[in-house]
Amino acid sequence: MRDLAKLPKAHLHLHFTGSLRLSSLREMSVEHGMGLPSALTDGVALRVPADERGWFRFQRLYDAARHCVRSEADMRRLVDEAAADDAAEGSGRLEIQVDPTSYAPFVGGITPAVEIVLDEARAASARHGVEVAVVVAASRMRHPLDARTLARLAARYAGDGPGEVVGFGLSNDERRGDTEQFAHAFRIARRAGLASVPHGGELLGPAHVQEVLGALAPDRLGHGVRSVEDPALLGSLVESGVALEVCPASNVSLGVYEREHDVPLRALVDAGATVALGADDPLLFGSRLVEQYETARTVHGFSDAELADLARASVRASRASQGTQRRLQAGIDSWLAGPDDDDGDLGAATSLSSASHRTTG
Template sequence: MRPKAELHCHIEGAVAPELARAQAEKYGVDLTGVLDGEGYVWRDFTGFLACYDRVAGLFRSEEDYALLAETYLTGLAEAGAIYSEIIVSPDHGARVGLGPNAYLAGLAAGIGAARDRTGIEGRMLVTGIRHLGAEAVVAAARFAATRPHPLVTGFNLAGEERFGRVADYARAFDIARDAGLGLTIHAGELCGAASVRDALDHVRPARISHGVRAIEDAALVERLADEGVVLECCPGSNIALGVFPSFAGHPLRALHDRGVKVTLNSDDPPFFHTSLAREYAVAAEEMGFSRGDIDGMTRTAIEAAFVEPSVKARLLSSL
């Protein structure tokens, strides 16, 4: 089994349906309209966000979040992953009355348990929720900047990409940068190439979450390649959300061939009927990437990881 690595997975979006059902039974929650025999129920991105929030509400204690992180990372390791960064939202912890520190403590316990069982390394990226507004994102950045847990190593901006301008959130990223956190930002998914350019201009991130619609602007693709910005690509998510019509029409191959650093990720896997293993398989079987190409993407992911140099060196040596 070839090693894998993942830089982009929202932890509440990684809840398998069977775990959601168990949590719903625990708390007496009716999942009608959220989950059916085919999986999670949503029609468009707005509906997906609503469904995501309903599922996130099934986790209400440190133990719940420890279970979630351990379950996801253990499964990832069993599929060959040696490293994972999960996107975490203190706002979700606050919403269920748990509080951000206990929320992170639970997730960290799950990461530690998975590492003890399988050897997989995991880190957390605190995210601001874009559609909650600039001040809420600044608050998330300030929290992340306190370095509330050693496993918190990066900062992201997620949520409704069509809400506000990238410039509205620049202050939050300045706070995170000054604290020494790695920076990545959702752009170039639901919005076009201009959103990627705005992210580069206003945030100066090392990575961009998605970024695939940069393909609409040849000069921007060249800039990404020249600056070495890494794209956290999630083809299965893009197809599920209708960003591109098919894997054959997805720009991952074109971006790679033009020298852009790309990686493979699952985003919110059960919501989009995918997994990290499936993303790797699709890259090989439907996008025509060679084994060497795919191993190169894994190496790119680890080289771009927001992790301590000693751990990064160990992970790279295992390749």
């Protein structure tokens, strides 16, 4: 069993505030005089039912955390720490998702908010040795015209390197908003060369996935796990090459599946889907990227060769340059060709990692 923190990989599904370390959130809340719900600070992974009441509780907690990010310094700290945490877990490429609307009031508007994130992404990439690119995301809870504004803003900074915008997303409760009404924003983004990376197929089933496919033409689908319920739909995803950003901890925390064993990771991979594992919102769900790979290993029985294939898929699904992709793929080959780690040393490392996650969130 090789050390999963040494496996090169790309991280394609990580939300901005959701990436916060718990220790940093506490410090920000004190600095700004903001109270925090105990459910955010107790170090216990969120568990809610997969209904509107459950989503409301999740969103309330996320908003409480987001309200503590109230300055340029907070935003820069968040990006820097996200990059450092990903680098420690073997991620060579992070494409972090942000809706700048939430932070705009504290830094003078949505344009400064995006530029702060991009500037710190460039600096953090150099500092920590992991490429940090950005996905700008609209929210289903806001008017589709807001999404068009964000798409035009994202297009101004399009590229594939560190500190550039690589994709355009659509997040929040899948049950809200009319998907078709956001299609114009995604056309703006695609014309600029940005990847289409909306959420879909977690809270809602195959019909919603089909709706997102038809309206938004995704290159990657945030989650998409419910596509397994319709073999024909899953087959079309495989054939068209749409990658699925699968976040096992999120699926369990949000009540989509009762247990880790129920997440259809094996079924998706066996069907030929391109699967990129992601941590989604570690602050609330209690686990970071390596632990998603650990779940694949210990819960779903993935061998080291299969875990290497998952890492390869994440790199292929990223918007990294060909040079970066070749470098990461070579690193994956080297990881797999190397010797197994000593069981005792690996167990100690895993214990230390788990203790760290309990401390940082």
